[in-house]
């Protein structure tokens with residue numbers, strides 16, 4: 001059985017930057033908090049927690065110290081509340097996410113209703129809604145777009161959560177164009193890394209027998225990779241680490257492809273490869 005890694009695996013630039021920034025703060029200070037998980041990878045968050053990072057759900061109980069904002073960004077309202085309490089902010093928001101936030105704010109300021117293609121429960125999308133100052137509608141797919149009913153003479157804009165798949169974004173944008181609003185502005189805010197990662201995973205899924213997507217189950221870009229690969233290859237499996245593999249997945253498989261979410265560290269991918277090599281020797 002041959003093991004092949006996708007051309008793009010491991011941390012993306014935004015996640016690596018967030019971890020480095022958090023690491024630098026943890027080296028110097030105490031009382032360091034993150035609002036929710038800094039990144040969507042349990043094992044990495046556990047390592048950061050061991051160095052002193054406290055993950056909290058809200059700022060209610062924080063009285064002093066430093067809050068690290070995750071690469072997904074933060075709503076302007078929450079950021080203002082943190083500043084009011086005189087708590088230091090270390091903002092690791094990914095530049096691609098900042099770009100989407102700037103565009104959401106600009107479009108709502110110009111009077112457009114803002115349609116965000118994404119997952120309404122994701123922290124990035126929650127912040128984007130706030131940047132659009134209440135003019136945002138979040139939809140997942142083209143079916144939901146078909147149910148929208150823009151008023152005659154309406155001015156509509158479409159942006160995307162940074163980790164969405166380009167295919168889905170195009171489908172939604174096309175469905176909205178078909179609604180014939182007076183004016184439609186479409187901004188491609190999908191992150192370049194997410195797009196390249198999906199393309200590389202797609203190429204690999206087309207040429208292997210089994211595909212493994214390694215990453216956190218709560219990670220949006222990991223789930224997107226899984227969906228993209230599964231459309232091509234039903235024998236695609238999402239695992240958080242090497243312990244999630246099942247021997248029956250690899251029956252008669254000659255080639256196994258591996259891709260990973262943007263918040264999956266190299267050491268987890270290496271453990272998956274090592275476990276697969278054991279399988280070749282009949283020990284999985």
Ligand code: F3S
Pocket residue numbers: 012013014015071094095096097162163191192193194221262
């Ligand atoms: Fe940023 Fe894209 Fe990573 S939005 S956090 S570089 S997946």
